[in-house]
Every structure is written in structure tokens, then in C-alpha cells.
Amino acid sequence: MKLLGIELRRVSMPLVSPFRTSFGTQTERDILLIKVVTDDAEGWGECVALADPLYSAEYVDSQQDVLRRFLLPRLATQESQAALARFGAAAVAGLLHAVKGHRMAKAAVEMAILDAELRALGRSFGRELGAVADRVPSGVSVGIHDSIPQLLAAVEGYLDEGYARIKLKIEPGWDLVPVAAVRDRFGGDVPLQVDANTAYTLRDARHLAKLDAYDLLLIEQPLEEEDVLGHAALARELATPICLDESVVSAQTAAAAITLGACQIINIKPGRVGGYLEARRIHDLAAAHGIAVWCGGMLETGLGRSANIALSALPGFTLPGDVSASDRFYRTDITEPIVLVDGHVPVPAGPGLGVTPVPELLERVTTSVELIDF
Numbered sequence: 120m121k122l123l124g125i126e127l128r129r130v131s132m133p134l135v136s137p138f139r140t141s142f143g144t145q146t147e148r149d150i151l152l153i154k155v156v157t158d159d160a161e162g163w164g165e166c167v168a169l170a171d172p173l174y175s176a177e178y179v180d181s182q183q184d185v186l187r188r189f190l191l192p193r194l195a196t197q198e199s200q201a202a203l204a205r206f207g208a209a210a211v212a213g214l215l216h217a218v219k220g221h222r223m224a225k226a227a228v229e230m231a232i233l234d235a236e237l238r239a240l241g242r243s244f245g246r247e248l249g250a251v252a253d254r255v256p257s258g259v260s261v262g263i264h265d266s267i268p269q270l271l272a273a274v275e276g277y278l279d280e281g282y283a284r285i286k287l288k289i290e291p292g293w294d295l296v297p298v299a300a301v302r303d304r305f306g307g308d309v310p311l312q313v314d315a316n317t318a319y320t321l322r323d324a325r326h327l328a329k330l331d332a333y334d335l336l337l338i339e340q341p342l343e344e345e346d347v348l349g350h351a352a353l354a355r356e357l358a359t360p361i362c363l364d365e366s367v368v369s370a371q372t373a374a375a376a377i378t379l380g381a382c383q384i385i386n387i388k389p390g391r392v393g394g395y396l397e398a399r400r401i402h403d404l405a406a407a408h409g410i411a412v413w414c415g416g417m418l419e420t421g422l423g424r425s426a427n428i429a430l431s432a433l434p435g436f437t438l439p440g441d442v443s444a445s446d447r448f449y450r451t452d453i454t455e456p457i458v459l460v461d462g463h464v465p466v467p468a469g470p471g472l473g474v475t476p477v478p479e480l481l482e483r484v485t486t487s488v489e490l491i492d493f
């Protein structure tokens with residue numbers, strides 16, 4: 120493989136409805152897509168960074184800037200091109216290691232290079248990563264609502280669509296009451312979990328322990344991302360398993376969190392951890408420690424969503440992921456829509472991601488294109 124050129128494309132994707140979490144409300148996604156052109160094939164990557172640095176320190180403009188100024192020039196050198204020619208996407212993380220952080224940008228370019236490499240080989244993401252299923256259960260994430268009736272109507276709609284698991288966003292003042300209302304209305308058998316996105320502190324331990332009454336699958340990232348010891352202390356107070364999201368940015372931080380007893384479950388988001396190959400390393404590490412994993416979502420288009428579904432088919436992904444159908448967030452996706460069937464989504468079987476953007480749909484949402492020659 121030889122990199123010939125890279126396209127950095129921004130798309131603006133309006134959400135079907137506002138999506139409110141403890142760190143803000145999304146009404147549209149400003150997404151950075153990467154297309155790599157190689158002598159063998161083209162490949163697509165999706166950067167999951169939000170418009171503002173509210174989920175993590177990354178934000179979409181910073182990721183496009185770090186790609187343009189620091190990451191892509193490193194891939195363009197003769198040594199890098201030789202390494203890519205010999206080892207393909209497996210070489211990317213090492214070639215970019217000197218640049219600190221910016222894992223979402225690194226993940227996006229590695230994803231695009233892996234897609235090109237696999238398309239040229241006629242091999243799917245699933246086969247490459249180690250998928251053992253051809254469809255996976257689909258969970259859905261439900262935002263914070265203005266009222267309990269509105270929340271219950273949304274949850275009812277998703278259950279009617281067949282979603283395999285409900286995740287409720289929570290924050291101080293919106294936690295016990297919505298959880299109790301969902302349990303009261305839909306019963307104790309609905310697989311149910313909550314996501315706090317770092318909104319609590321250890322002083323809330325006794326309050327959060329009241330969630331134990333509702334038989335939740337997990338409570339996700341209750342404390343600040345750097346408070347690993349706090350999560351370990353909270354785990355000793357709660358019966359509900361603790362799941363980490365923002366705190367786990369690599370296999371190394373996953374190992375530390377597991378060893379310190381900070382989590383019993385990990386939400387793996389390839390963009391957050393630097394790519395799908397690191398995501399697989401975390402999956403393998405977690406499995407070795409008996410830690411369940413599931414695939415988180417960042418409101419991806421069908422490109423990132425397809426790769427997440429492939430990852431979700433690995434054996435250690437034993438909990439439904441945030442791999443909802445395209446229409447959970449978008450009226451029109453930029454790829455053929457991902458559709459829910461009996462609570463599951465199909466694992467793409469085609470080469471690479473198995474999907475590509477539909478040109479006219481992509482053009483309709485494109486706000487800028489930057490071409491970088493190698």
C-alpha cells in the first residue's frame with residue numbers, strides 16, 4: 120500500500136431530535152471524515168470528536184488541525200510509507216506515537232488506512248478484528264428529557280422498535296425518579312443501564328447506592344475521568360456494576376482500572392482509545408480478566424457505526440452496545456441506512472467497512488473539503 124492523498128471532509132448532520140446529556144445538548148453533529156487514497160484502494164475513517172471539548176479534550180477543529188499539522192506529515196515520510204507498505208494499518212499507531220494524545224484523530228486515520236487495506240484484500244472489518252457473529256444485539260441511548268412522560272414515551276417507542284437494551288442518561292436531579300418511572304412502567308425484565316458522563320462525585324455514593332434497588336446492568340462513568348481511585352471506592356459501596364467510559368483511553372489505562380477494581384465492565388469506544396486495533400487489545404485484556412465489554416457510540420454516521428458493529432461481534436462484547444439503527448439519530452444517513460431487525464443489527468460482510476458514503480447524500484451534508492497530497 121502507498122498513500123497517495125488524503126481528503127479531510129466536514130459534514131453537518133442534523134439530529135432527528137435534541138440529545139441531552141449531563142454535559143450538554145446536541146442538535147447536530149459536525150463530523151470530520153477522512154478518505155485515504157492509496158495505490159490499491161480508497162478507505163474511509165470517521166473522527167468521533169464533538170464540536171466542543173465537553174466529552175473529552177478533543178474537539179473537531181482541533182482534530183482536523185492536528186491531522187493537518189502533525190499526524191499526516193508523519194505518515195507522509197519515506198520511512199512511514201515504507202512501514203505502511205510492509206505492515207499496513209498495524210504500523211499507524213507506532214508511527215504516530217510521538218504525538219501526544221489526540222486519540223480520536225489517530226483513530227480516524229488508522230480506520231481509513233485499515234479500510235483501504237482490507238478493501239484491497241477483500242477482507243471485512245469483522246473478519247480482521249475477530250468477529251464471531253453475523254448480527255449483534257442493539258442497545259439505544261436515551262437522553263435527559265424535560266419531563267417523565269416525555270421520557271416514558273421515548274422509551275416506549277424504542278422498546279416497540281425492538282431495542283435490546285435501554286440506556287438512560289442521568290445527572291444530579293435526574294436519576295432515581297426517571298429510573299424508577301421506567302421500571303414501574305416497563306417492568307423489571309427490560310435490560311436497563313444508566314450513564315452519568317462524570318456528573319457525580321464520591322460524596323454522592325450513598326445517593327447512587329439507591330440505584331441498586333432497580334437491578335441495573337451497570338452505572339456508566341459516574342465520576343470524573345481521572346478519578347480512578349474514586350471509582351474503586353464507589354465500587355465498594357454499590358451493588359450495581361461500575362462501567363468506565365471516559366476513564367479508559369488505552370489498554371494501559373484499562374489494565375490500571377481493572378487492577379485497582381475501578382470497574383467491572385468497560386465501554387469500548389474505538390475513537391476514544393486511538394483506534395479499532397487498540398480497541399481489540401482492550402477487548403482481549405478485559406476478557407483475560409473476566410471483565411465484560413460493550414461498544415459505545417458517539418453519534419457516528421453509518422461509516423463509524425458499521426465499524427462499531429463489526430467490533431461488537433467479538434466474543435467478549437457480551438452486553439448490547441450503543442449500536443443503534445441509523446434512524447435513532449439521523450433522518451438520512453450518508454451510507455445505506457443501518458436497520459434494526461428483531462433487536463439486532465447485521466455485521467457488515469463486505470470488504471473493509473462494508474459500506475461507503477452515497478455520493479449525493481455525502482455532498483448534501485458536506486460543509487468543507489480539504490485535500491492533502493502525499
Ligand SMILES: O=C(O)CCC(=O)N[C@@H](C(=O)O)c1ccccc1
Pocket residue numbers: 140145169174259260261314316364415416417418419441442443
Ligand atoms: O448511540 C450513540 O451513538 C450514542 C450513544 C451515547 O449515548 N453516547 C454518549 C456517550 O457519552 O457515550 C454521547 C456521545 C457523544 C455526544 C453525546 C453523548
